[in-house]
Amino acid sequence: MSARELHAILPLLILSGGILFLLLQVSFLRSHKAAAATAVITLIAAIAACFDVARTLSQSAAPIEVTGLLLIDQQALFFCLLFLLAALAIAVLGFSYLQKRCDSARESIPEAFYLLLLLVMLGAMALVFSNHFASVFLSMELMSLALYPMLGFAVTGDLSPRLEQMYSLESGVKYLLLSALSTALGLFGMALIYAACGALDFGGVAAAVANLPRTPSLLLSGLTLLLITLAFKLSLVPFHIWTPDVYQGAPSPVTALIATVGKGAVVALLLRLFTELELFSIPALTGLLAAASVASMLVGNLLALMQKNIKRLLAYSSIAHIGYLLVAFLIGNSAFGNEAVLYYLVAYVITTLGAFGAVGLIADSALARTAGSAGEYVYTTTSPFQRDFYRGLLWRSPWLAGCLAAMLLSLAGIPLTIGFIGKFYIFAAGIQGQLRLLLAAVVIGSAIGLFYYLRLLLTMVLREPQAPLDSIESVRIAVSGRLLLISLTGVLLIFGVFPQILIDWIYTL
Amino acid sequence: MLNRPTQFDPATLVQHLWPLIVYGFAVLALIALMLGLSYFLGQRRRDAATDEPFESGIVSQGSAHVRLSINYYLVAILFIVFDLEAIYLFSWAIAFRQTGLLGFIEAAIFIVILLAGLIYLWRLGALDWGGKQQRNL
Numbered sequence: 001m002s003a004r005e006l007h008a009i010l011p012l013l014i015l016s017g018g019i020l021f022l023l024l025q026v027s028f029l030r031s032h033k034a035a036a037a038t039a040v041i042t043l044i045a046a047i048a049a050c051f052d053v054a055r056t057l058s059q060s061a062a063p064i065e066v067t068g069l070l071l072i073d074q075q076a077l078f079f080c081l082l083f084l085l086a087a088l089a090i091a092v093l094g095f096s097y098l099q100k101r102c103d104s105a106r107e108s109i110p111e112a113f114y115l116l117l118l119l120v121m122l123g124a125m126a127l128v129f130s131n132h133f134a135s136v137f138l139s140m141e142l143m144s145l146a147l148y149p150m151l152g153f154a155v156t157g158d159l160s161p162r163l164e165q166m167y168s169l170e171s172g173v174k175y176l177l178l179s180a181l182s183t184a185l186g187l188f189g190m191a192l193i194y195a196a197c198g199a200l201d202f203g204g205v206a207a208a209v210a211n212l213p214r215t216p217s218l219l220l221s222g223l224t225l226l227l228i229t230l231a232f233k234l235s236l237v238p239f240h241i242w243t244p245d246v247y248q249g250a251p252s253p254v255t256a257l258i259a260t261v262g263k264g265a266v267v268a269l270l271l272r273l274f275t276e277l278e279l280f281s282i283p284a285l286t287g288l289l290a291a292a293s294v295a296s297m298l299v300g301n302l303l304a305l306m307q308k309n310i311k312r313l314l315a316y317s318s319i320a321h322i323g324y325l326l327v328a329f330l331i332g333n334s335a336f337g338n339e340a341v342l343y344y345l346v347a348y349v350i351t352t353l354g355a356f357g358a359v360g361l362i363a364d365s366a367l368a369r370t371a372g373s374a375g376e377y378v379y380t381t382t383s384p385f386q387r388d389f390y391r392g393l394l395w396r397s398p399w400l401a402g403c404l405a406a407m408l409l410s411l412a413g414i415p416l417t418i419g420f421i422g423k424f425y426i427f428a429a430g431i432q433g434q435l436r437l438l439l440a441a442v443v444i445g446s447a448i449g450l451f452y453y454l455r456l457l458l459t460m461v462l463r464e465p466q467a468p469l470d471s472i473e474s475v476r477i478a479v480s481g482r483l484l485l486i487s488l489t490g491v492l493l494i495f496g497v498f499p500q501i502l503i504d505w506i507y508t509l
Numbered sequence: 510m511l512n513r514p515t516q517f518d519p520a521t522l523v524q525h526l527w528p529l530i531v532y533g534f535a536v537l538a539l540i541a542l543m544l545g546l547s548y549f550l551g552q553r554r555r556d557a558a559t560d561e562p563f564e565s566g567i568v569s570q571g572s573a574h575v576r577l578s579i580n581y582y583l584v585a586i587l588f589i590v591f592d593l594e595a596i597y598l599f600s601w602a603i604a605f606r607q608t609g610l611l612g613f614i615e616a617a618i619f620i621v622i623l624l625a626g627l628i629y630l631w632r633l634g635a636l637d638w639g640g641k642q643q644r645n646l
Contacts, residue, residue, distance in 0.1 A: 023628070023629045024629070026629060026632075026633070027631075027632035027633070109633065
């Protein structure tokens, strides 16, 4: 391994070093604040390293292959940058979530959250870089294994409400079982691909595919099984059953993590897999993806339609959004399709992060400590995740409602938000690729989506009918959470009004 | 050169695999024979002791649902984790001379990471048996 290769994986090395340092730090200095600070510093250092490696890459203009397992190119670095920024936001959200629920003097260990967050990031980044089925499997497992305890993390907070702990545990166990099943299918798929091609690195498989007279059924079944695993991680429709339960039960920052980084990394892998192996030319695979995409758009939006729980609603809407993203993906190996996927993913990550962040912070503010000696926290309302809780939010906290409204409008694809530009890209890509059926599904899905996003918006504007004005208490949120939401809304508007900045950046990749 | 099937062909597969298929059917037939014979030839009776578990002729005592300490599982899983890591060290040990200095450095990094994990577990009290002890952190 040369110095050049070592430099290319600098972001991964920094993350690994940060994890080790945090392990030792937590062992000898139990402090929630210090652990959060170390995690944030590690993430910022990794972001800086991403820029550094990107500068080296732009000088040599050739992707760097590291030991045949990883391939570092500009596009992968762009994905990494996006995920690292998302992780930074999740660290802030997690701090707000854990501060109220964990009492370090007692048995809970809030520091482990940051360790697991960094491990998920390590897995996600290795997945984005991976160029070999071995590294794909390894990094996907690293990501999933770190996510299981994170999904059940409410149990660690000894002050969190009892019901929240039970839901969180359910979420973790459900994801563990289903994810293990899907991973087993994917592993079998990889074995079949190896049996058919005699190679596991993407280059070798691509060469074998090109040499074969026609696609052998063994290879096809292997690729299909692998696609099922990826569809499970992306919660595309026949494999989406776990999504609402897991998203609802998990702590809100972890829901944001699994919805943004967890799905985004798999999209990045899918993009590289299809481009490197030239799978766009196999109609069976693109047909499967198209069917899953149409089903995701329709079923996801229909299920969200009558949903009263906000987290479940956002879970269903995230199913639909990955369906939209696949439309751009399916127009084949073209620069425009690539650009559309990247832009839509950026829009999806920013918006989803903001929506789950706002929901989580609102729920945190509704927590109040009980008077009893146990000191357990309970919610002041029946459930802060129900739509009724959002009635009149605009009058209780105008700026918070404004941020959430911007996120919802972006999810619905209203102009002046980043979501509109993303949706525009999807339409343009669909028209360019002549994908009429998919476009019809996009239109129908968007129309249904508009209804439930706007209904939630309307609920926030409604005044409390009976309560007098002076009894309304405002929503109190920590400064860090406020700054995060406002900056996310700012980015959403800037890229919505001036999309050229981001388009130019993606274009140079 | 790798000897790999370019096409999944059932006919040649059956040709290669027929002994295995015959063996599989033979196993099934043997099981059917054993179960069937004992079903038809065996005697049937319903006594008071028919449904009791048979344990070498001794009447069993108490319930099998023994509650084990949760610490047992924790220590067991930690043992499995570190045991698995040791396997990687074995594979390094047999190729110690071939891998040279680079291999040594890589193995050292691996061991340091394991050590950091062990320190973390120890300081957080995962290795304490029998409840939390008073510790001054």
